[in-house]
Amino acid sequence: MKNSLLFLGMLLLFFSCKKASNTGPETLPNAYSDQAIGKSANDLLSASKYTSLQIQIQYMGTYQLDTATISNLSAYLNSLCNKPGGISITQTAISATGDTLDLDKVATLEKQYRTDYTSGSTIAVYIMVTDGYDTSASILGFAFRNTSICLFGKDIFANSGASGEVTRVSLETSVLEHEFGHLMGLVNLGSTMVSNHQDLAHGNHCINPACLMYWSIETHTGLPGLLNNIPKLDSNCLADLAANGGK
């Protein structure tokens, strides 16, 4: 049990943070959705341009996100984003497969399968759940572009749900909410810091080991607590979001 928790901890160290190039063959048909991570932070948080948020989840194989994960995500976003028109989430299967995928391959699949794009007063976010692993074999998901997230479903399933492991809902929720944090501009990635809390050694992450946006839970003293508790944003991260139009 201790080993599986340690292994999980090592995997979680890497839950995410890649940046996609925004040019090339994977360019999306919708220019708004083809920007860099963090560019839509204010648009996601505030109601100034977009009053509604629409999230399209597409999954491969049997790696459908648990309904409790979707409920958690909905509550998380409703607590942070000013969207008086509401937040809607759909989840459908796609026929694609991807045993091992890297950022470019994921970006290409997104172009092939994504159908919901930002228009009018609705901002759209896309989430792909794959039936495989990242080529690095060390990350469970990443945010890319301004409104896109990839979760490695098979990898998440393989590291959750068994005796002594984190629950699948907790792991799915933790990775997904962390990636959404990046889309909302954390840390110093489109949402200006109210006070300095960026872990410069680890890119756009928070210095607080207890925060959802910490780069690593290697030193998370509450690792076994992850079995039942999903990490939350700390006060510094919450302040950044509120200052950029969020709740």
Ligand SMILES: [Zn+2]
């Ligand atoms: Zn990250």
Ligand SMILES: [Zn+2]
């Ligand atoms: Zn934080």
